Amino acid sequence: xxxxxxxxxxxxxxxxxxxxxxxxxxxxxxxxxxxxxxxxxxxxxxxxxxxxxxxxxxx
Numbered sequence: 001x002x003x004x005x006x007x008x009x010x011x012x013x014x015x016x017x018x019x020x021x022x023x024x025x026x027x028x029x030x031x032x033x034x035x036x037x038x039x040x041x042x043x044x045x046x047x048x049x050x051x052x053x054x055x056x057x058x059x
Contacts, residue, residue, distance in 0.1 A: 010048040017055055019043040024057065 007018040015035070016027040024043060026036040045058040 006046075008046050008048065010052045011050055012052055014052055015048070017046050017048070019046050019057070024055070026055070 006020065007016055009016055014029060016029055018025045018027070019040075020043075021041065023040045024038040024046065025034055026038070027033065028035045040057060040059075042059040043057050047056050048054070049056070
């Protein structure tokens with residue numbers, strides 16, 4: 001089940017990343033559409049680099 005409970009905004013507000021049991025969903029905020037989805041189980045924390053170039057995960 002994909003939920004809205006675990007999410008992080010990018011520093012500039014350009015992206016929203018949400019993480020769930022199945023993985024990570026990456027959203028473009030301007031049009032609020034899903035940009036990418038990654039199968040990455042067991043993610044406990046995510047964060048963006050200051051320039052929004054990288055998304056870091058901790059499992």
